[in-house]
Amino acid sequence: MEELKEAGLTLNESKVYNALLDLGPSLAGQIARRSGLHRRTVYDTTEMLIKKGLVGYILENHRRLFKAENPERLIELIEEKRNLLEPVVEGLRFKYNKTREKEETNFYKGRNGLKSVFEEQLKEKEILILGANENASDILKFYFKWYNQKRRKKKIKTRVIASSKSMRRIPSAEVRFLPEKYNNPVAINIYGNKTAIILWAARPMAIVIKNKEITEGYKKYFELMWKIARK
Numbered sequence: 001m002e003e004l005k006e007a008g009l010t011l012n013e014s015k016v017y018n019a020l021l022d023l024g025p026s027l028a029g030q031i032a033r034r035s036g037l038h039r040r041t042v043y044d045t046t047e048m049l050i051k052k053g054l055v056g057y058i059l060e061n062h063r064r065l066f067k068a069e070n071p072e073r074l075i076e077l078i079e080e081k082r083n084l085l086e087p088v089v090e091g092l093r094f095k096y097n098k099t100r101e102k103e104e105t106n107f108y109k110g111r112n113g114l115k116s117v118f119e120e121q122l123k124e125k126e127i128l129i130l131g132a133n134e135n136a137s138d139i140l141k142f143y144f145k146w147y148n149q150k151r152r153k154k155k156i157k158t159r160v161i162a163s164s165k166s167m168r169r170i171p172s173a174e175v176r177f178l179p180e181k182y183n184n185p186v187a188i189n190i191y192g193n194k195t196a197i198i199l200w201a202a203r204p205m206a207i208v209i210k211n212k213e214i215t216e217g218y219k220k221y222f223e224l225m226w227k228i229a230r231k
Helices: 002-007 011-023 028-035 039-051 072-099 110-121 143-153 165-169 212-228
Strands: 055-060 063-068 105-109 126-132 157-162 174-177 186-191 194-199 205-210
Touching (some): 002 072, 011 055, 011 063, 028 063, 039 055, 110 194, 110 205, 126 212, 157 212
Parallel strands (some): 157 174
Antiparallel strands (some): 055 063, 105 205
8 A cells, every 4th residue: 555655645545445446346335344444534535536536436226336447547647746747846947956056976865865866867878887786676666667667768778797697687788797706785876977886775875976087987997897797
């Protein structure tokens, strides 16, 4: 149910929608028993879900029989929110670019912080990853599927140096390997004029350095390791 919050559903809405998916067309009383919610709460919640296009109903013997609509509607809800936010973000971006000071180094903590780092990479033509870590997909669960789809769609050239053979599964990327003894939780992502040093741990964090000379230095180091690494 936590995942449905990403589409803007409340806890009660998630419970009712999941109950309807399990039950099929149902009366409010049946939904209440399945979800553990009060009958009155079920009525209020179904009204909100009807407005969002996630629930419909038919009248049967003068009673409403509720049914869940296609879950694809969740994606549409997210897209609708994005379309509404785009002009707002554009105005905020103008203010940000106008007033921001030049920042050479930024620190990011937690999963959402790391998502910001990876979304910046999607603006570039090439991404180099030194020390790709197999823990990444567990720490940012479900996120990399979206990220890799975007990266593939934008045709961003990606080269990866890893120590674990499980990293062969990275889609649309050329991967080479160093001996497994060099495996560690720190990865270096090089893109544009930025270098991100990422710690893939229970409390993940990243340091992003925006400096052309430092990034060029890491690129040269990557190319050296690329020649040493095996396919």
